[in-house]
Amino acid sequence: NAGVTQTPKFQVLKTGQSMTLQCAQDMNHNSMYWYRQDPGMGLRLIYYSASEGTTDKGEVPNGYNVSRLNKREFSLRLESAAPSQTSVYFCASRPGTSGNNEQFFGPGTRLTVL
Amino acid sequence: GNSVTQMEGPVTLSEEAFLTINCTYTATGYPSLFWYVQYPGEGLQLLLKATKADDKGSNKGFEATYRKETTSFHLEKGSVQVSDSAVYFCALSDYGGSQGNLIFGKGTKLSVKP
Numbered sequence: 001n002a003g004v005t006q007t008p009k010f011q012v013l014k015t016g017q018s019m020t021l022q023c024a025q026d027m028n029h030n031s032m033y034w035y036r037q038d039p040g041m042g043l044r045l046i047y048y049s050a051s052e053g054t055t056d057k058g059e060v061p062n063g064y065n066v067s068r069l070n071k072r073e074f075s076l077r078l079e080s081a082a083p084s085q086t087s088v089y090f091c092a093s094r095p096g097t098s099g100n101n102e103q104f105f106g107p108g109t110r111l112t113v114l
Numbered sequence: 115g116n117s118v119t120q121m122e123g124p125v126t127l128s129e130e131a132f133l134t135i136n137c138t139y140t141a142t143g144y145p146s147l148f149w150y151v152q153y154p155g156e157g158l159q160l161l162l163k164a165t166k167a168d169d170k171g172s173n174k175g176f177e178a179t180y181r182k183e184t185t186s187f188h189l190e191k192g193s194v195q196v197s198d199s200a201v202y203f204c205a206l207s208d209y210g211g212s213q214g215n216l217i218f219g220k221g222t223k224l225s226v227k228p
Contacts, residue, residue, distance in 0.1 A: 058215070
């Protein structure tokens, strides 16, 4: 099992460019999440998908869109990148079964917006 | 709303020293509590968890006890090693909240010197 995989690992964008961060999990998990990590801020939830076919906003959704393509894949799109979106982005998944709230994280995507 | 507060770092210790990282929380209901660890350049990994009051989570020599009366979940290790150098995150998950989402503290960076 690869667990949670993310592509790309690194990306540099210019202000106004768009891009999609890809995430996939092979653990048959129901729930998937996108976080951003900024110095001194911990991890903040951008969007999540409790199950295939559903998505919901988290704490900091502005400037982002998501797609739960199927049970395995959950992508994050920046339509018009801004320097404030420079961050490390983590995808995570969770079984979604009652009583198990452990989340499994991918290795992250380090994004710089110039 | 729910929140997690953990001691600010960085924390610098000598090898074999005793470690405590304080974590307190605010939550309604009966959350599950977690400690995650992030090694340099990697994603987060679950270190330990506790799902009810007085539970003790333990792993790799680390321990934390869920104290409902003091709303705390302090992380301890009796003898740290250089390989324990990482960022540690305290988190909670509220069953009554949004789909078992995690709320993270801001993280505490630990550096262990030989």
